[in-house]
Amino acid sequence: MKIFVTGCDGFVGSHIAERLASEGHEVVAGCYADPLFISERKQMSIRRFNLGLPETIRPCLEGVECIVHCAAIFDLAATVEQLHAVNVQGTANLLQAAKAAGIRKFIHFSTAEVYGTPQFTPLTEDHPLHPGTPYGQSKLESERLVQAESANGRMDTIIIRPSFIYGPRCVYAAGMFVPLLVLKEMGIKKLPVLYGDLKFNCVHVDDIALFVAYAIQSGKGWNSIYNLADNDIVTLEPAVRAFYQIFDFKPSFRLPYPKRSLRCFGYVGPCLMALGAFQPLAWFLNWYWGRICRQYQLKQALRFPKLDRCMLHFLRVDKHFCFDNQHVLATGFKFKNQSFIKAFDVMLAWYREQNWIPDYSKA
Structure with a gap:
């Protein structure tokens, strides 16, 4: 099958393109910028396009039977206008071009952020949708565009709501470990x-790519919405201890997770932000990280998340971020990765190989 994959200059799209090509599909890898991780090969061609310019989309769809739409602005600091232009209007432009080309299959990547603050856990696909950030709102609006095409019978669609995605090539989320x-x-x-009762489950990028390939190959699970989160429910203290071991920190004493304090801080934080209270901390972290990169001659790839109003939204969460995956398992799909901690350690080893973080074993 000939498949157009958008966002192949990014983290998730590049993995999906490689997986589909390895399984014999003819992949058109759509990129907005020069791809960092993939190159043209047998079964894969690279095409530059812009979701905001429909005339650049149409040539990419010649002979295509299925679209996998990963391209989006994933940045909690992006403006509402920027998010709408790419995540909403860009999706509308792609759907319009797909209909004109007679394409009947469309896989759309959304986000678990469309749920907002959990009202119950584990979160199922029918959980109320109340995005807490402009990014989540833009992805919800794009979902509705895709659902409309499925409802009127013009396309078979799948909407994927992934949990926290991690794995090699992950730039933004892994930047959260820069402070360590x-x-x-x-x-x-x-x-x-x-320590505390906070729990979460994530999803490895390999499993994201495997599910897309499985859905296309098997023909199962179309015209539905899926949470993608693996079976490994991670609790707070074991995760913290594992991260400390990875970065060679020793535990000093146990400290209860301050749910109420953080929740209050999440509400008063915007007032402090308006006064510029976080700017010195953000400046210091970015300055020191730049110093580390120069000292170890690192590629300055990891992005430390901006301390802004949207980031503070997550501090108000005092419940688990566990996502139910029974719906996707009912299709017959099986997750490959069974341990978040082990896979995360492998990811950091990849970072060291790529010279993204210091390799202290060589010191």
Whole structure:
């Protein structure tokens, strides 16, 4: 099958394109910028396009039977206008071009952020939709565009709501660990261990790509919405201890997860932000990370998430971020990765190989 995959200059799209090509599909890898991780090969051609310019989309769809739409602005600091232009209007442009080309299959990547603050857990696909950020709202609006095409019978569609995605090539989310590297370089050797009932499950990018390939190959599960989150439910204290071990920190003492304090901080934080209270901290972290990159001659690829109003939204969460995956398992799909901690360690090893983070074993 000839498949157009958008967002192949990014994290998820590049993995999906490689997986589909390896399984014998003819892949048109759509890129907005020069791809960092993939190149043209047998079964894969690379095409530059812009979701905001329909005339650049149409040539990419010649002979295509299925579209996998991964391209989006994933940035909690992006403006509402930027998010709407790409995530909503860009999806509308792609759907219009797909209909004109007679394409009947469309897989759309949304986000678990469309649920907002959990009202119950584990979150199922019928959980109320109340996005807490402009990014989540833009993805919900794009979902509705895709659902409309499925409802009127013009297309067979799948909407994917992934949990936290991790794995090699992950740039944005992995940047959250930059503060640990900064603390390590500052000579901090011990840190308190948080404990509590907070739980979460994630999804490895390999499983994302495997599910897309499975759905296309098997023909199962179309015209539906799926959470993608693996079976490994991670609790707070074991995760913190594992991360400390990975970064060679020693636990000092146990500290209860301050749910109420963080929830209150999530509400008063915007007031502090308006006063510029977070700017010195953000500046210091970015400055120190730049210093580390120069010292170890690193590729400055990891992006530390901006301390902004949208980031503060997540501090208000005092419930589990566990996503129910029974719906996707009912299709017959099986997750490959069974341990978040082990796979995360492998991901960091890849970062060291790529010179994205220091390799302290060589020190």
